[in-house]
Amino acid sequence: MRAPLLCALLLLAGLQACVQAFYLPGVAPQDFKRKDVIYLKVNKLSSIKNQLPYEYYSLPYCRPEKIVQSAENLGEVLRGDRIENSLYQIQMRVDEQCKVLCRIDALSGAQTKAFKAKIEDDYRVNMILDNLPVAMVKMRKDEKSNSLVKLYERGFPVGFTATTSGGQPEVKFFLHNHLRFTILYHKDEITDLARIVGFEVEPFSVKHTYETPWDKVSPTLNTCNPGRATFVTHDMPPQPVKEGEEVIFTYDVRFVASDIRWASRWDTYLLMIDDQIHWFSIINSVMIVLFLTGMVAMIIVRTLHRDITKYNQLESGEDAQEETGWKLVHGDVFRPPANASLLATFVGTGVQLFGMAMVTMLFALLGFLSPANRGGLMTAMLMMFVFMGLFAGYFSARLYKSFRGEEWKKTTMRTALLFPGVCFGIFFCLNILIWGQKSSGAVPFGTLFALCFLWFGISVPLVFIGSYFGYKKPAPEDPVRTNKIPRQIPDQPWYMNPVFSCLVGGVLPFGAVFIELFFILTSMWLHQFYYLFGFLTLVFIILLVTCAEITIVLCYFQLCSEDYHWWWRAYFTSGSSALYLFAYSAFYFYSKLDITKTVPMLMYFGYMSMISIGFFCLTGTMGFYACYIFVRQIYGAVKID
Structure with missing residues (x-):
């Protein structure tokens, strides 16, 4: 009795561990009041060109005094996820412009090399707000309705490269140092509480200028100043990645009311997969199954039924000697x-x-x-x-x-x-x-x-x-x-060769x-x-x-x-x-x-x-x-x- 009891206890413990792994902190809906402070978390740097993930702070980004890692389950650790706190602070339903995150006086040689390596390998920065990953907006034309459909592209690039024209071509690296966050929220009209249903970002590269000397408490930027009605655009001179270069990290926050409900907020992230191709896959597979089912039915209903009936008949010894199969x-x-x-x-x-x-x-x-x-x-x-x-x-x-x-x-x-x-x-x-x-x-x-x-x-x-x-x-x-005594196996035709037969069997x-x-x-x-x-x-x-x-x-x-x-x-x-x-x-x-x-x-x-x-x-x-x-x-x- 001890062995079955031990087995049952182990299985129960395993199921409990799985359920606990599914329900992570932050999955339940959160209701925010106006001006509630929401802390943005940073995740790994990922690339489809180089499959090795890296921690966000492996690059010289602005970092808090104490880096705190969020609790991770076994799957997150194996995937290389490292979720940490950041200096980005957002007030619920409060638009903010040109917030200065930090300033790097001069990029060192090692910092420049690190940024260039990640930009060259097309690394993307991943962030999380209220358990939603940050995403860039891409518009795609829907062939059915002939309308534009919004799609999400996870993360945003660390930077980009550009090749100079004229003379000897030179590849230059530029850093995305300004982020414009658009946060979609769904508001309850009765309680005035809101839930975050979208987290979008638009990255910019801008070489910030400011009034000297640099004010650590409240710096005044010339390139991004709401009081002077200057805002970051893509036409501004970009931020180069060079040794000794000064870099200022800034961000904007914009809140937009949305009809998307909290339960449907992941739908846009999942629009990347085309259902029509999936149905084509199912139909293709069903046709293969029907073909094989027909063959099996023919074997069982016709051939096997005939064989079994013949074998079970009382036949003479001479007829039995002529049996094959x-x-x-x-x-x-x-x-x-x-x-x-x-x-x-x-x-x-x-x-x-x-x-x-x-x-x-x-x-x-x-x-x-x-x-x-x-x-x-x-x-x-x-x-x-x-x-x-x-x-x-x-x-x-x-x-x-x-x-x-x-x-x-x-x-x-x-x-x-x-x-x-x-x-x-x-x-x-x-x-x-x-x-x-x-x-x-x-x-x-x-x-x-x-x-x-x-x-x-x-x-x-x-x-x-x-x-x-x-x-x-x-x-x-x-x-x-x-x-x-084993029976001798007769010579087999070429198509019954074990290797050929097995390779054919694996195709379907x-x-x-x-x-x-x-x-x-x-x-x-x-x-x-x-x-x-x-x-x-x-x-x-x-x-x-x-x-x-x-x-x-x-x-x-x-x-x-x-x-x-x-x-x-x-x-x-x-x-x-x-x-x-x-x-x-x-x-x-x-x-x-x-x-x-x-x-x-x-x-x-x-x-x-x-x-x-x-x-x-x-x-x-x-x-x-x-x-x-x-x-x-x-x-x-x-x-x-």
Whole structure:
């Protein structure tokens, strides 16, 4: 009784940790009175050209006397988010112009080099106000209504470059040192309280001038002075980034009333994704499923029904000798495969990933994983993977016992360590490289210790608990007896070659998801929000059906060719779609991304390798269990003498 109780307590603790990870501080709506002081927080510097994130204060921006970091969950730390306080102070519904933040007397050589490096790599500054990320406004023409639609582009550039004309061209760097914030608010007419529903920014580069000497308390600027009706425009001389150059940071604040309600304030951030392309993806996938379903129906309803009827008829001995097809290998079809322990390990890992994906998508569909919960998705996936180790151990042990294996502890240890160990090894090597670049994306030692605790302290024990109960339960009996002497396999036609057959089998599962994969890669590497979990769930169901059907079809053809080595081939048939996923990720890298530096390139292919390995285990397990059920059903339906 102790083991089930311990298992239940661990699962309860995991679910509680996930729920706590979803509800971050600041997610609940906040009501502000007029002139309430709102503190703007700064986030990481990010770039699609160089995927390494950096802390905001890694650049010589204006910093408070004491930098205070906000509480972060596990997902935020792994993503490199560092949320800190800033000198920006905003009064609710009070417009302000030309507020001076700070002044740098003269840029040093190191500061100039830091600014130029970030501008050259197209880094963008991310800020947060009332849990909303700052965004630049971009207008796009809607083809349906022929009207302009407002879109958001996260963050704003650190600066820009310009090439001088005439003589020898020279690239000059300029810094965005003036920010014009537009804050949208929705006011309650009865209480006069307001909620922030939009956080927009327009960056400017301006070489400020002022009346000398510099007044630290209330400086008077000539380039931005409401009393003199001078305001910052894009026509003003820009702020160059040069050693010894003076830099003055300023900002404006403008409040605009909006009809957007608080519950809908994230809608504009999510307009980046085109629903029409998603529906095209769904229709494309459904057509593949219908095609495969037709083939499976033809096999089961016509061919199998005819075969089973023929095999069950009382025939003479001469007629029995003329039989061909899948019945002839009934004495070998359930013979344990080579490396049975490794196959059980892969299947257990696939079950663990399948359970993680299903529960995470359930939370997402229920609305727990909104973009407001930064890091919530990654935290949920990690926690669910850890606690799904219980099912990984159970199913790997059940399969291994059906193979009449005896080294269940060795199989359990493989299930607990193989896939997480490979992923952690890749992650640790990449983390060392990122740490060498002094990026905020480097995971600190404390977080690495927490990951190891989740792995060895929770996941591994759960795998052993599941394996104990799985191996303790009696193994399922095979529908037919296995011969002592293996049957000789006849020569196979070229199209039944295992490599060719598996590569063909992986095309359709990948074809069912590759359009959705484009949006997932875009959200990961181009820093866009992904929140269409309804589409993702549909595509996942289609992937499940496609993997099952293509594996059943190819397994039936293999058995009809009197080749009974179907165990591993059933796993590789749908699992080979991971090869196409990795190949597509390489195509996406060279066609959509502009990454040229070594460490970001290694980051991309390292993380995509981890994803591809996980996709291999997931799809392979889907196809394997479909084929396993199919084979047991057809051989259980025929009479064997």
